[in-house]
Amino acid sequence: MTALDSVPTTQRPMGVAPQGPLDISDDDLVSCVACGLCLPHCPTYRVTGLETSSPRGRIAAMRAVQFGGAPIDTVFERYMEECIQCRGCEAACPSQVPYGRLIEGARQALHERRSHDRRRRRRLAEWLGYTVILPRHRLVIAATWLLGLGQRLRLVPRRLVPRGVALPLVSLTELRHPLQPTAPTAPSGASSGGPSTGNPTNAFDAVLFTGCVMDAWQRGTHRSAITVMESTGAMVGLPGPGGDCCGALHVHAGRTAEARRLAERVIASMPGDAPIVVDSAGCGAALKDYGHLLGSPEARAFSERVHDFAEWLAPRVDRLAVRDTHERVVVADPCHLRHVQRQTTPVRSILAASHRTVDTDDDGLCCGAGGAYNALQPDLALAARERKIAALQRAAGGAALTDFRVVSANPGCLMHLMAAGVRAVHPADLLAEALDPEHPRWPRDAIRPEPSRHPGSTP
Amino acid sequence: MDATVPDHRADRSFASPSDAELTRLVADLGVALGPDRARSDPLELALYARDAGVASGRAAAVCFPRTTAEVAAAVQTARRHGRPFLGRGSGTGLAGGATPVDDPVVIVTTQMNRVLEVDVDERFAWVEPGVLNLDLTRAVAHLGLHYAPDPSSQQACSIGGNVATNAGGPHCLLYGTTQAHVLAAEVVLPDGTVTVLGGLSPDQPGYDLRGVFVGSEGTMGIATRIAVRLMPDPPALRTLLLDFTDVDAAAATVSGIIADGLVPAALEMMDADITRMVEDFVGAGYPRDAAAVLLVEVDGLTHGVDDAIEIIRRVGTANGARTVRVAADATERNLLWKGRKSAFGAIARIAPNYYLHDTVVPRTRLVEVLRGVYAIADEQRIKVLNVFHAGDGNLHPLLVFDGREPGVMERVHAAGDAIIELSLSVGGVLSGEHGIGLEKRAYMRSQFSPDDLHVQAGMRDAFDPDGFSNPHKVLPAGSRCGDVQSLPEGVWV
Numbered sequence A: 001m002t003a004l005d006s007v008p009t010t011q012r013p014m015g016v017a018p019q020g021p022l023d024i025s026d027d028d029l030v031s032c033v034a035c036g037l038c039l040p041h042c043p044t045y046r047v048t049g050l051e052t053s054s055p056r057g058r059i060a061a062m063r064a065v066q067f068g069g070a071p072i073d074t075v076f077e078r079y080m081e082e083c084i085q086c087r088g089c090e091a092a093c094p095s096q097v098p099y100g101r102l103i104e105g106a107r108q109a110l111h112e113r114r115s116h117d118r119r120r121r122r123r124l125a126e127w128l129g130y131t132v133i134l135p136r137h138r139l140v141i142a143a144t145w146l147l148g149l150g151q152r153l154r155l156v157p158r159r160l161v162p163r164g165v166a167l168p169l170v171s172l173t174e175l176r177h178p179l180q181p182t183a184p185t186a187p188s189g190a191s192s193g194g195p196s197t198g199n200p201t202n203a204f205d206a207v208l209f210t211g212c213v214m215d216a217w218q219r220g221t222h223r224s225a226i227t228v229m230e231s232t233g234a235m236v237g238l239p240g241p242g243g244d245c246c247g248a249l250h251v252h253a254g255r256t257a258e259a260r261r262l263a264e265r266v267i268a269s270m271p272g273d274a275p276i277v278v279d280s281a282g283c284g285a286a287l288k289d290y291g292h293l294l295g296s297p298e299a300r301a302f303s304e305r306v307h308d309f310a311e312w313l314a315p316r317v318d319r320l321a322v323r324d325t326h327e328r329v330v331v332a333d334p335c336h337l338r339h340v341q342r343q344t345t346p347v348r349s350i351l352a353a354s355h356r357t358v359d360t361d362d363d364g365l366c367c368g369a370g371g372a373y374n375a376l377q378p379d380l381a382l383a384a385r386e387r388k389i390a391a392l393q394r395a396a397g398g399a400a401l402t403d404f405r406v407v408s409a410n411p412g413c414l415m416h417l418m419a420a421g422v423r424a425v426h427p428a429d430l431l432a433e434a435l436d437p438e439h440p441r442w443p444r445d446a447i448r449p450e451p452s453r454h455p456g457s458t459p
Numbered sequence B: 001m002d003a004t005v006p007d008h009r010a011d012r013s014f015a016s017p018s019d020a021e022l023t024r025l026v027a028d029l030g031v032a033l034g035p036d037r038a039r040s041d042p043l044e045l046a047l048y049a050r051d052a053g054v055a056s057g058r059a060a061a062v063c064f065p066r067t068t069a070e071v072a073a074a075v076q077t078a079r080r081h082g083r084p085f086l087g088r089g090s091g092t093g094l095a096g097g098a099t100p101v102d103d104p105v106v107i108v109t110t111q112m113n114r115v116l117e118v119d120v121d122e123r124f125a126w127v128e129p130g131v132l133n134l135d136l137t138r139a140v141a142h143l144g145l146h147y148a149p150d151p152s153s154q155q156a157c158s159i160g161g162n163v164a165t166n167a168g169g170p171h172c173l174l175y176g177t178t179q180a181h182v183l184a185a186e187v188v189l190p191d192g193t194v195t196v197l198g199g200l201s202p203d204q205p206g207y208d209l210r211g212v213f214v215g216s217e218g219t220m221g222i223a224t225r226i227a228v229r230l231m232p233d234p235p236a237l238r239t240l241l242l243d244f245t246d247v248d249a250a251a252a253t254v255s256g257i258i259a260d261g262l263v264p265a266a267l268e269m270m271d272a273d274i275t276r277m278v279e280d281f282v283g284a285g286y287p288r289d290a291a292a293v294l295l296v297e298v299d300g301l302t303h304g305v306d307d308a309i310e311i312i313r314r315v316g317t318a319n320g321a322r323t324v325r326v327a328a329d330a331t332e333r334n335l336l337w338k339g340r341k342s343a344f345g346a347i348a349r350i351a352p353n354y355y356l357h358d359t360v361v362p363r364t365r366l367v368e369v370l371r372g373v374y375a376i377a378d379e380q381r382i383k384v385l386n387v388f389h390a391g392d393g394n395l396h397p398l399l400v401f402d403g404r405e406p407g408v409m410e411r412v413h414a415a416g417d418a419i420i421e422l423s424l425s426v427g428g429v430l431s432g433e434h435g436i437g438l439e440k441r442a443y444m445r446s447q448f449s450p451d452d453l454h455v456q457a458g459m460r461d462a463f464d465p466d467g468f469s470n471p472h473k474v475l476p477a478g479s480r481c482g483d484v485q486s487l488p489e490g491v492w493v
Helices: A026-030 A043-048 A055-066 A074-081 A088-092 A099-114 A120-133 A137-152 A172-176 A213-217 A219-231 A248-252 A256-269 A281-288 A290-294 A297-305 A309-319 A335-340 A345-350 A378-395 A411-418 A427-434 B019-033 B042-047 B068-080 B133-143 B159-165 B209-213 B247-259 B272-282 B302-318 B330-341 B345-349 B363-379 B408-425 B441-447 B450-463
Strands: A206-209 A276-278 A306-308 A327-331 A355-359 A405-407 A423-425 B061-063 B085-088 B105-108 B115-119 B124-127 B182-188 B194-198 B222-229 B236-244 B266-271 B292-300 B323-326 B353-356 B383-388 B397-401
Touching (some): A026 A055, A055 A099, A055 B042, A074 B042, A088 A099, A088 A335, A120 A137, A172 A219, A219 A427, A248 A256, A256 A290, A276 A281, A276 A309, A281 A297, A281 A335, A281 A411, A306 A309, A378 A411, A405 A427, B042 B061, B068 B085, B068 B182, B085 B159, B124 B133, B209 B450, B247 B363, B272 B330, B272 B345, B272 B383, B363 B397, B397 B408, B408 B441
Parallel strands (some): A206 A276, A276 A306, A327 A355, A327 A405, B085 B105
Antiparallel strands (some): B115 B124, B124 B222, B182 B194, B236 B292, B236 B323, B266 B292
């Protein structure tokens, strides 16, 4: 037996295959024909040129483990962890290989296995982050207060902040003022919501999911979203207790059991049948996937209610009174909006009246943010961002980064891009800026299933 | 080896390296390229065991040079250690051309991906081999130029790989294949020296070694810089979709259009199953109930294009086309092409494996050959899908199957043999554009006499007298049988 004899096969054997160590469906795993059409759509392959950091290569590695007897070792772990999970490959795959399911299955196997052998300090940090803080919104807010104060006193030690991450300057003013659901003026006589946490049954026309980190760090964007939604005449509710964290980061890290518990809490926090609006693309994709994650009819019904902010707004956009700013903005579609939710038109149509949107020429290649990815894989995240920034500048006709703004509907992408000096902004904030303050908001009782044009606008 | 096989050194085999030899090889490659750019982890090697074809092999090491000098150093290092070598681009080839046989050093050119120079006036560009085909077109699009050969995998395949396989594509009907668009190539020859074949001016004196190199499938060295011709974007461009309830009628239309004196820029055909399958993926408005569709593109000056559309409409209607639709705008056109170019990748919607043939037949024989292909597949109980470059008679019968089904490979190979026999019997050829690689080499004897093969082997030996460069590819060795057992040891289909 030489070293080369230990090269595993990536082919599935003929006939009945033995069940391998990964909890992945055989049919899913053989559905890749290795054509390679995913390669240019993979941000890590684009910056490395390595098969090991490509979707096709990762699937081949999973096959080697599942069918070829390859060990689940640190090499396999590295290949799996280098994936940003942007799912650009999935959108590009003509065979519709369910890559998201495959990589999540592989990550889950890695998570279960390494609870034994990972270094204690990293395990403690992960437990603190995933299990203690993220699911408890008060802890997220408290930690953010500490961060905000520390930032002002210049007390945040650099070595505590992973390379590749630049934390935003926390707004203490925002932190002091929690979001409020729409006050019950209700000309139609609808019943009111609760004073601070919503009673999101049919009292509201929509519920804004606020999430964990975004509500702490970018609450101003939530406020903009509520303002814009209210301007269309909608009464906007907020999640009740338990809607703290969508669990997207847990799914990505393979912590599926925790993700399921969080999903159940989130579903319970927003009863009724009002549409659920999400202004974070990553959270929206996670909420839309609850039906698959939990597999229950309730979860599927819940996922049906979920809309991205732009997706919800697009059919109602004519009710908004905005001024034309003539500003050119480059659209950086968040991957979980473009590739996972497959929503690209709405953000362009909601900005059409107020801004000139410009597209990049990179087929929506990921910027490298990837939730917690930029902290865990800084080298690849920064290389992907460099490539993205070049595409943004090409789209802006070669303009300097300070001379144009970039619109992106995901908090992680916004922070990752801003850290490189990109003037990145959420579409809700852009629209809130452009709202015409003189114009009255659309009356609530005029809301009909078929949205009509704004009074005062010409057809 | 049977007596009729010409004696050429390309048949040379290399024994597997010992662990000690392997360690020294990787260490030396690391010295030449940098330690992180020469690797031999078993799992990583497994990912370089195949391309987009069916055959699997095994590499001794993979390395990632960034310059011509580093490619040369990798070649020299491999040779010094008595190991063959193999150049690899994106690994999207369909004939096993990049499948490593005899434990070679795989030299991957993906990190050599710069467009080095664009000359707008002379309309050429120097590019590195790892530049992706579509990236090149996008890089020069703002100049009103494009790179004409457009394989269906153009978004993913590299120019280096295109040169190696003399890649085609829908638009090669009018504009010619890769060989018509490569002016010159800087090449690391199999002995590790560097030379430039061809030149920027037309009609180079002496033998056209550039023409020999293009399509040599890595058996004559590795291209490290390529001068490609850039074409001006046509002033007018229209795409038509013709829809038929009968495959024969579609095939007759193909021949009819060209007999009418019109050579469209592209003339593609898809049959019923593949049309439904790609429509599921792209939603371009392909008719789900058609027996076959033709995708035709015409370009040139506006008046000429209008006339061409009329010819196509007339010939199509006369042959029984149900509808003739002209794409209204670029979005509609791009969606139609996206469907056509996604066809191979979409196969897994029907079955998890496919085996693809690439024969070319005279256009006038398309009707009978297509009928024959369906009959052969029926006989072997294998599903066959046809999506192909109809204009140049370049068939791509896709035999789709589930490899988990016992005995299925034998039927796939039997069907393949019969399709090739049929194609050659009407005066066709073995491969239009994918190359021979590993998977089709056994069929070379069906097309070429021992004398033909002997001459080809002599040409190869002139470039690679010691047989180090991509061994076991293109030229056949051993028996005539194309099945699993005849492949070299270590190769797994």
